[in-house]
Amino acid sequence: MKALVFHGPGEATWQDAPDPALREPTDAIVRVEAVTICGTDLHILKGDVPDVRPGTVLGHEAVGEVVEVGSAVQGVRPGDRVLVSCISACGRCRYCREGAYGQCLEGGGWILGHTVDGTQAEYVRVPFADMSLHALPASVDAADAVLLADIFPTAYEVGVLGGGVRPGDTVAVVGAGPIGLAAIATAQLYSPARIVAVDVDASRLEAAKRLGADAIAVAGEAEPLVADLTGGLGVDVAMEAVGVAASFEQCTRMVRPGGTVANIGVHGGPAALHLEDLWSRNVTIRTGLVDTSSTPVLLRMLIDGRLPTSSLVTHTFELGAMEDAYDVFGRGAETGALKVVLGGPTHDTVTLRDPPEPT
CATH class of the missing domain: 3.90.180.10 (Medium-chain alcohol dehydrogenases, catalytic domain)
Known part of the structure; x- marks a missing residue:
């Protein structure tokens, strides 16, 4: 063969x-x-x-x-x-x-x-x-x-279920590649109030809008946008869908106190975990391989x-x-x-x- x-x-x-x-x-x-x-x-x-x-x-x-x-x-x-x-x-x-x-x-x-x-x-x-x-x-x-x-079970299980998306939540999906787009699609099954898609590529952000993202942002503009949309609080669920340190660390900065970071991406190197900022914020970080x-x-x-x-x-x-x-x-x-x-x-x-x- x-x-x-x-x-x-x-x-x-x-x-x-x-x-x-x-x-x-x-x-x-x-x-x-x-x-x-x-x-x-x-x-x-x-x-x-x-x-x-x-x-x-x-x-x-x-x-x-x-x-x-x-x-x-x-x-x-x-x-x-x-x-x-x-x-x-x-x-x-x-x-x-x-x-x-x-x-x-x-x-x-x-x-x-x-x-x-x-x-x-x-x-x-x-x-x-x-x-x-x-x-x-x-x-x-x-x-x-x-x-x-x-990609669909991975996005759904590791991102949506692992992140605990609930009705009325504000959700950020960092990375609008295939896995991030599947996360956007399946997050809507739980009626979040809004979904924010973040990527560096304009065409992928347009695809995110077609699949139901309520707001889009290039990576460097995402944090101010999230702060504006949430009154400075941060998102309830931040999904990392790239697999690089910068996107994971961005998720930890955008999540609200008491919120959840759901890491979907496959990481080939280390990422910094800034416990000096996170230790007092009741943040949950979920990782996982799809089941x-x-x-x-x-x-x-x-x-x-x-x-x-x-x-x-x-x-x-x-x-x-x-x-x-x-x-x-x-x-x-x-x-x-x-x-x-x-x-x-x-x-x-x-x-x-x-x-x-x-x-």
């Missing part, structure tokens, strides 16, 4: 790779229909995730068709169309029993494209298939469904047309154009790429999906 193989920081190649095979009775083999690229994949290429060894197939999000299952798999069978979750869960350990699948103790958690071969390939082995695959009806577009493999326990709920909402997934997909590629897709996604400030989706025959093409009209 063909797959995107990581060779070390700055280097990944679409090349021949061994076909995956069942290793455990709980495994399934999935033929990939569609995949996407995550900001975490870019962090891997930068060398921010040293656990990923050269020779690993990248990717942790996919839609596809089951072609083979192990003897212990009961929930799916060959021919089923499925969503491949970014998190694998044994279903038996202490954390899985608590629904904290991202912390699985029995070889699960975030493993695809991390510690085992991932989804950016023609075929993928999915461990713990009964817990890690979700049946998809044929009516659901693959480009929509694949966004539920990671994907919310995926069934989000999937029902997608089927019912309640999630704006298609609004985030700006570019589509054939699966064989993986290296081109990484280039376009990695230069999002120049290309306008928010989320790219790959799938179909192996020949190089690119399609720019029309952005939604403002409402």
